[in-house]
Amino acid sequence: MIQLDHIVKTFDTGADKVHAVSDVTLHIKSGEIFGIIGFSGAGKSTLVRCINLLERPTSGTVTVDGKVLTDLSAKELREARKKIGMIFQHFNLMRSRTVGENVAYPLKGSGLTKQQIKAKVRELLELVDIAEKENAYPSQLSGGQKQRVAIARALANDPKVLLCDEATSALDPQTTGAILQLLKHLNEKLGITIVIITHEMAVVKEICDRVAVMEHGNVVEEGDVFSIFAAPKAGITRDFIRTTSNLQKIEKLIEDKSPLVALKPGEKILRLNYIKKNTSEALISETSRKFNINLNIIFADLEIVQDAPIGGTVAIASGKKEDIEAAVEYLKEKNVGVEVLENG
Amino acid sequence: MADLLNTIIPNVMSKPDELWECFGQTIYMVIVSGAISMVFGLFFGIILTATSPKGVLKNKVIFNILDKLVNIFRSIPFVILLTALIPLTRMVVGTAIGTKGAILPLIFGTVPFFTRQIESALAEVDYGLIEAAESMGDSPWQIIFRVYLKESVPGIVRAMQITFISLVGLTAMAGAVGGGGLGDFAIRYGHSRGQTDVTYVTVIIILIMVSLIQSTGSYIIKKTTH
Numbered sequence: 001m002i003q004l005d006h007i008v009k010t011f012d013t014g015a016d017k018v019h020a021v022s023d024v025t026l027h028i029k030s031g032e033i034f035g036i037i038g039f040s041g042a043g044k045s046t047l048v049r050c051i052n053l054l055e056r057p058t059s060g061t062v063t064v065d066g067k068v069l070t071d072l073s074a075k076e077l078r079e080a081r082k083k084i085g086m087i088f089q090h091f092n093l094m095r096s097r098t099v100g101e102n103v104a105y106p107l108k109g110s111g112l113t114k115q116q117i118k119a120k121v122r123e124l125l126e127l128v129d130i131a132e133k134e135n136a137y138p139s140q141l142s143g144g145q146k147q148r149v150a151i152a153r154a155l156a157n158d159p160k161v162l163l164c165d166e167a168t169s170a171l172d173p174q175t176t177g178a179i180l181q182l183l184k185h186l187n188e189k190l191g192i193t194i195v196i197i198t199h200e201m202a203v204v205k206e207i208c209d210r211v212a213v214m215e216h217g218n219v220v221e222e223g224d225v226f227s228i229f230a231a232p233k234a235g236i237t238r239d240f241i242r243t244t245s246n247l248q249k250i251e252k253l254i255e256d257k258s259p260l261v262a263l264k265p266g267e268k269i270l271r272l273n274y275i276k277k278n279t280s281e282a283l284i285s286e287t288s289r290k291f292n293i294n295l296n297i298i299f300a301d302l303e304i305v306q307d308a309p310i311g312g313t314v315a316i317a318s319g320k321k322e323d324i325e326a327a328v329e330y331l332k333e334k335n336v337g338v339e340v341l342e343n344g
Numbered sequence: 345m346a347d348l349l350n351t352i353i354p355n356v357m358s359k360p361d362e363l364w365e366c367f368g369q370t371i372y373m374v375i376v377s378g379a380i381s382m383v384f385g386l387f388f389g390i391i392l393t394a395t396s397p398k399g400v401l402k403n404k405v406i407f408n409i410l411d412k413l414v415n416i417f418r419s420i421p422f423v424i425l426l427t428a429l430i431p432l433t434r435m436v437v438g439t440a441i442g443t444k445g446a447i448l449p450l451i452f453g454t455v456p457f458f459t460r461q462i463e464s465a466l467a468e469v470d471y472g473l474i475e476a477a478e479s480m481g482d483s484p485w486q487i488i489f490r491v492y493l494k495e496s497v498p499g500i501v502r503a504m505q506i507t508f509i510s511l512v513g514l515t516a517m518a519g520a521v522g523g524g525g526l527g528d529f530a531i532r533y534g535h536s537r538g539q540t541d542v543t544y545v546t547v548i549i550i551l552i553m554v555s556l557i558q559s560t561g562s563y564i565i566k567k568t569t570h
Binding site: 092 | 470475476478480495568
């Protein structure tokens with residue numbers, strides 16, 4: 001659906017040049033929810049603006065739905081943009097227009113009659129579940145409601161792609177969840193391809209199918225969300241995942257010599273990471289029984305990502321030395337990532 | 345009542361027709377030069393905004409020329425502008441004196457001021473809205489009319505308010521070229537002949553005019569701000 005080829009975007013700031021995006025190639029499939037994550041200044045906002053050419057790439061080609069946007073004339077590009085919806089962090093609704101008028105905004109010149117526009121606006125507002133606010137002004141709405149209106153407006157011309165630029169970053173966690181569910185629902189119902197720019201790994205975990213991690217204008221890692229979470233390769237990806245997981249806390253506990261992790265001789269602290277979609281097997285109790293060792297779970301952090309559990313547990317293993325070693329080997333065979341954090 | 349007025353403002357009561365005529369001249373100058381200035385000021389303000397380095401129709405040449413012209417005309421004191429423009433006024437209006445002769449200088453004095461006011465009103469429009477409109481496939485001209493102008497109606501009204509008030513002030517100087525008006529009336533009688541009551545009455549009339557402009561503008565701003 002979206003093909004970015006060798007996108008480079010350089011900003012000329014007089015004295016020196018800033019490489020916001022340097023040579024990014026991405027392919028986003030039809031109907032998927034694709035996340036682009038990175039810290040501020042990583043170039044992700046610039047990259048998403050290259051998709052609808054709000055920022056024209058310095059070099060490279062952008063193809064959306066079979067059309068090479070970078071080759072279009074200004075007029076053709078404006079037509080193409082009508083099929084690419086976009087929502088923003090600060091909603092960007094027109095304050096002088098009511099909710100209904102905001103949603104009707106992109107329908108002007110679409111050839112629809114006034115009656116048809118009215119019906120379409122109604123239908124869109126119902127789709128995003130905010131029909132009762134049709135005659136309100138944006139200043140009377142909460143952040144979440146504003147974003148719903150912005151989504152309705154972005155969908156007015158039945159786009160095939162929806163670009164979300166930090167669309168939940170100005171919202172509280174609960175509202176963020178509701179908006180993400182709405183996006184997921186629209187993706188399933190309308191089959192629309194969604195590109196989400198965010199700096200929150202929780203957003204990616206919640207609804208994305210695939211994700212690209214950006215750093216310094218480059219995509220450093222790309223893949224389906226489960227594998228990225230299970231086995232992050234780039235350092236920055238690990239940093240992001242750490243922000244959503246508690247498993248790293250164990251290191252702090254060990255460092256602080258917490259009584260929680262005080263070991264008797266022969267005991268080991270193990271961190272087990274579930275990196276393949278097989279956690280449903282009763283691995284802990286099975287291992288414990290099979291090798292006659294005790295696995296005392298200190299804590300666990302499991303999440304459901306793409307319908308499969310991901311995360312891991314930290315446990316103290318006690319028993320005979322060779323039994324523990326055999327158990328570790330067994331777990332590794334079962335595709336569990338095992339790290340020995342501390343020996344008693 | 346008439347007796348009372350004759351006692352407190354004798355010099356005004358002795359020439360009501362002249363006061364009335366001067367009031368008419370002021371109104372005439374404010375409305376005619378004001379209306380024309382609004383059109384040009386709005387036009388130049390839009391052009392400045394659109395052609396600015398961050399505008400939707402970036403154009404360095406047009407922007408720089410217009411920007412400099414506005415600065416030049418804004419820095420000329422109005423009394424000097426009145427006399428400096430005499431040849432041009434004579435060419436355009438046919439006469440450089442009288443109320444008609446004051447219109448062109450008033451326009452030249454007002455347009456640059458109003459242009460800057462419009463420019464800053466339009467600059468208040470959040471850049472995010474421009475970006476949103478672009479992402480919806482709007483052309484630059486659609487963005488100018490449907491976003492910039494529509495979204496800054498309160499700001500534009502505020503600019504008009506300030507401009508009309510300053511225009512009332514400028515018309516007081518029109519007497520320099522025989523333009524008449526309330527300012528001229530006050531100088532001729534109140535100042536030159538020491539008829540203080542004339543000065544006070546003109547001040548009160550101008551005060552009422554300014555208040556009317558102020559309250560009308562504020563009413564529209566209130567109605568259009570959401």
